Ligand SMILES: Nc1ncnc2c1ncn2[C@@H]1O[C@H](COP(=O)(O)OP(=O)(O)OP(=O)(O)O)[C@@H](O)[C@H]1O
């Protein structure tokens with residue numbers, strides 16, 4: 302085969318694969334939306350689950366998700382960002398730190414069910430937090446901390462050294478350089494990483510089922526020690542029922558979940574674009 | 583040469599990057615209110631020596647040195663001396679303009695602010711920008727981003743920000759190498775006006791520049807200080823063969 306033919310073939314193959322991905326996604330989306338569209342309404346968002354499909358809504362799951370991601374972020378963001386700052390700005394460059402880094406990368410790739418088991422043993426049983434928002438959030442925090450660390454480290458690494466040098470040359474101390482110059486410069490990247498990590502946790506089902514998210518909750522949580530459910534668990538619950546109506550509800554739930562996820566990703570994209578603009582102008 | 587006390591002096595300064603020796607036993611003096619040029623071929627250790635003088639090399643882990651560096655007679659590596667205090671006194675302007683990604687105004691006051699100095703911000707900003715010959719060009723947009731300035735303006739802002747700290751010495755590492763000729767001549771003009779208030783050491787590859795703006799020139803070659811002299815005499819009648827070869831462009 303000539304070089305040009307190979308080139309063309311490869312190009313074509315890549316194009317085909319990309320198209321395939323997009324088509325599959327589109328088919329899945331249309332299918333879900335078609336199935337769920339008739340169930341979506343304001344009442345659907347404002348009602349609690351029910352045994353009667355026409356009275357069922359997703360309010361408790363939506364509130365549960367909001368509670369869980371807020372609390373998850375509350376735990377995971379400070380730990381993740383602070384660890385990244387330590388690793389990138391303070392840690393000595395030696396074998397031990399290299400080893401720590403590799404392990405963090407491994408943690409980020411671990412199946413989420415393992416975090417669920419860990420959360421069950423530690424938070425639910427050992428600390429006795431039971432089947433609460435607190436247990437679920439702490440478990441999800443464990444899950445996304447490595448992701449936040451890796452994303453934040455990348456953002457810190459991309460801050461040019463010339464900025465650090467400029468700050469030191471002005472007689473700044475290390476903590477001032479880090480807090481007033483490096484972190485603000487890395488912030489858009491860190492924020493993007495945080496949002497993507499949290500949106501990952503929004504879709505997690507297994508660790509929350511293990512640590513005790515319920516399938517049927519007819520109230521909105523009022524404190525972090527309350528029982529709860531979240532969107533994917535509610536969807537799973539509906540989808541597992543034999544009646545077709547509940548499958549419609551599940552599809553409607555998926556649409557709500559996807560809306561939440563897509564708006565978070567959109568926010569991440571907006572933050573990224575905005576920071577690129579201010580940096581190049 | 584000038585008879586007064588040197589403000590900065592290195593004594594038999596040798597510097598290694600890991601196993602590699604980059605600077606060999608350099609004894610150099612910088613005198614008050616003089617512009618000292620440091621010239622020499624690429625890789626001869628100019629930046630390494632310059633960055634030593636305000637301890638910017640502290641951040642390079644593999645770097646090690648022997649010999650002494652004195653500022654006003656005091657060892658800068660004296661345990662009692664805080665490197666942050668040293669950098670307040672000895673400012674630095676880098677090869678690539680590196681303003682903070684903040685407004686022009688904030689660029690100027692950032693140093694005094696984090697150092698807890700007493701200052702009147704509006705006055706400090708105006709005064710520093712005037713001294714750096716940038717005021718007229720930016721006075722209407724002090725609160726817009728410094729990154730929107732041209733390269734030459736950014737470099738003058740970096741000089742202004744250094745001046746705002748009121749240092750005794752300003753170190754400049756090829757401050758014009760990223761700039762066009764017009765911006766370069768602006769900076770050169772500026773340096774000659776700054777001589778009255780500050781002591782300046784400037785690394786440059788540009789021989790004409792060294793001869794135009796400096797009082798004293800130090801010629802480095804392969805990590806050694808080969809020759810020091812008043813700029814005029816060093817460029818007209820160098821005593822060393824290698825200096826002559828370099829300034830006549832036979833190598834470098
Ligand atoms: N961070 C570093 N790690 C290892 N070696 C270095 C480092 N920085 C510089 N060197 C080496 O030290 C020697 C002197 O470098 P230096 O940057 O001081 O030269 P220079 O005279 O400033 O050159 P130029 O005119 O090209 O800027 C060179 O051989 C260089 O390769």
Ligand SMILES: [Mg+2]
Pocket residue numbers: 628629630755
């Ligand atoms: Mg250099």
